[in-house]
Amino acid sequence: MEKKMTSGEIAKKAGVSQKAVRLYDEKGLLKPSDYSEGNYRLYDREALQVLEKIVALKQIGFSLEEIRDNLIKGEAGNVEEALRMQLKAMEEKRYQIDKVIDSINRTLDRKGGNLDWDDVAGIVQNVSIDQKADEWHWDALKHTSEDWHVTLFNAVNVKENEKVLDLGCGYAKIWRNNWKRIPKGTKVFGYDVHGSWADDFAKFIPENKSELADGVEFKIEFEDLTGEAAWKKIKKEKEYSLILAHYLYFEVKNIEDIVARASKVLSKDGVFSYNGYAVNWWYVFFKNDFKAMGLDTSFMDEGIKKQKKAQADSEAMLKKYFSKVEAVELTNSWHYSDSEEIIKKMLENFEENKKYILDNKKKIKDYYDAKIKKDGEVVCERISVFWNCYK
Ligand SMILES: C[S@@+](CC[C@H](N)C(=O)[O-])C[C@H]1O[C@@H](n2cnc3c(N)ncnc32)[C@H](O)[C@@H]1O
Numbered sequence: 001m002e003k004k005m006t007s008g009e010i011a012k013k014a015g016v017s018q019k020a021v022r023l024y025d026e027k028g029l030l031k032p033s034d035y036s037e038g039n040y041r042l043y044d045r046e047a048l049q050v051l052e053k054i055v056a057l058k059q060i061g062f063s064l065e066e067i068r069d070n071l072i073k074g075e076a077g078n079v080e081e082a083l084r085m086q087l088k089a090m091e092e093k094r095y096q097i098d099k100v101i102d103s104i105n106r107t108l109d110r111k112g113g114n115l116d117w118d119d120v121a122g123i124v125q126n127v128s129i130d131q132k133a134d135e136w137h138w139d140a141l142k143h144t145s146e147d148w149h150v151t152l153f154n155a156v157n158v159k160e161n162e163k164v165l166d167l168g169c170g171y172a173k174i175w176r177n178n179w180k181r182i183p184k185g186t187k188v189f190g191y192d193v194h195g196s197w198a199d200d201f202a203k204f205i206p207e208n209k210s211e212l213a214d215g216v217e218f219k220i221e222f223e224d225l226t227g228e229a230a231w232k233k234i235k236k237e238k239e240y241s242l243i244l245a246h247y248l249y250f251e252v253k254n255i256e257d258i259v260a261r262a263s264k265v266l267s268k269d270g271v272f273s274y275n276g277y278a279v280n281w282w283y284v285f286f287k288n289d290f291k292a293m294g295l296d297t298s299f300m301d302e303g304i305k306k307q308k309k310a311q312a313d314s315e316a317m318l319k320k321y322f323s324k325v326e327a328v329e330l331t332n333s334w335h336y337s338d339s340e341e342i343i344k345k346m347l348e349n350f351e352e353n354k355k356y357i358l359d360n361k362k363k364i365k366d367y368y369d370a371k372i373k374k375d376g377e378v379v380c381e382r383i384s385v386f387w388n389c390y391k
Contacts, residue, residue: 004034004042014051021051029054029068061090092138096131103127106199122195129196133171143334143341149177155330155386156273158242161185161215165240165265167225167258168248171197172204175218179208185215189237191230194222226252231261239267246386249276249314256317263321263391272389274318277310281382282349293367295360299353311385322389334380339368342378 011018024030025041030050032041043051057067066082103123111119140148153174158164160183166172169190175182182188192198202220223230225248243262249255259274266272280303287300318325336342343364347354357364371378 002044004044005048006036007032007041007043010043010048010051013048014055016051016055024051024054024064027064027068029064061086061093095134099134100127102200107195110194110199126195126197139345140332140334143336144332145335146332147177148332149173151330151332152246152386153178153181155328156242156244156271158183158186162187162242163237163240163267164188165234165237165243165262166190167243167245167262168192168251169198169201169220169244170247172201174244174246176201176204180211180213182213182216184213186213186217188216188218189234189240190218190220191223191225191234192220193224198222225258226254234261234265237265239265239270241267241270243270243272245272245274247275249274256320259318260321263389266391268391270391272322273386274389275384275386276314276317277307278314278385279304279307279311279383280349281384282345282380283307285380285382286346286349289367293360293363295363296356299350299356315387318387318389322391324390326388326390328386328388330384330386331381332384334382336368336378336380337372337376339365339372339378342368 005013007018007021011021021030021041025032030043030047033044033047034042036042054064054067058064062082100123103126107115107119107123156174162183162185164186166175166188169175169188169192172190175188190198190201198220199222205218205220221230221233223233225231243266245255245258245262248258252258255276259272262272283300283304287297287304290297290300315325315327336345343357343361346357346364350357368378
């Protein structure tokens with residue numbers, strides 16, 4: 001008969017501590033095969049194989065819960081899916097870590113020898129601002145087939161030899177994601193502050209310059225757009241035929257001042273491309289579905305009403321500085337084949353109404369499950385408003 005191992009022996013064989021073996025037992029991952037007369041745990045060869053599997057899966061980043069729920073009990077088919085999900089999660093983690101490393105390096109390069117706690121706070125702020133954008137980015141990667149920054153780039157329609165001013169250029173995905181498609185002779189003047197992702201973009205430019213079309217040039221200036229120094233520099237170039245102010249409105253206190261100043265440096269036939277407060281399309285999408293489910297939509301109606309007013313205010317503000325203000329509706333479709341993911345998105349958008357959503361979760365889930373069963377997926381055609389403004 002096979003001689004069973006004690007917890008100390010199996011731990012030694014798998015290269016883990018005895019405490020870990022106890023923990024795996026408590027968590028339901030590795031049950032003893034038997035107990036000795038003195039009620040000590042005993043393990044057979046099969047248990048050792050399970051333990052080795054746990055150690056391997058932990059090493060590639062699975063949590064104990066994931067190992068228990070998906071892998072130990074699961075069938076071979078689940079392994080591939082679980083590994084793919086793990087790969088994605090690890091790539092996300094690496095991306096985040098790379099950004100933190102970049103942010104620390106940039107601060108050290110810029111302020112080396114002259115650092116204080118404000119610099120650390122700056123790094124934290126910088127990383128957390130970008131984390132939100134990244135979360136959106138990863139979410140979009142998972143659920144949309146089009147690259148939003150390609151859609152945006154197509155919409156702004158950069159022309160050959162255009163002189164572009166990019167206000168608050170940041171990480172500049174509109175340029176990075178279309179790098180080789182930027183038309184010949186385009187000159188881009190990007191403005192942002194130090195300590196933002198524009199530092200990263202400033203590094204990216206020389207490293208990738210060789211892939212640009214002939215005559216394409218980028219110049220990044222680190223200046224605060226709410227101050228005079230920035231506009232003194234901007235005015236040196238006299239006029240720009242394309243000015244971008246994308247996703248800047250919620251980061252500056254007085255966006256109107258920047259819009260007013262931008263209108264003065266726009267060329268006669270130029271375009272100022274702006275986005276500001278507008279209707280959040282998730283509200284519209286979920287509202288229609290809530291109606292179909294017979295649920296209360298009053299909080300969504302309220303939100304949409306406020307957003308419509310904010311959108312109208314943005315448009316009215318632009319009209320003070322431009323003779324023609326054209327709303328451009330850009331769409332991107334979000335695809336879902338898992339009702340839980342839809343509910344997650346819903347909860348993100350309606351945090352204050354979390355209780356109502358969770359109280360009705362079964363109804364909501366059933367509704368989306370039925371749709372997914374019938375059509376294979378749920379699609380939200382999201383509309384985002386940008387404005388093209390002319391002198
Ligand atoms: C949300 S990001 C948008 C970046 C980019 N325009 C885009 O569409 O992805 C806003 C950017 O504006 C920059 N910003 C905020 N306030 C600024 C200011 N006063 N002067 C210059 N840049 C500013 C931030 O540092 C950040 O990079």
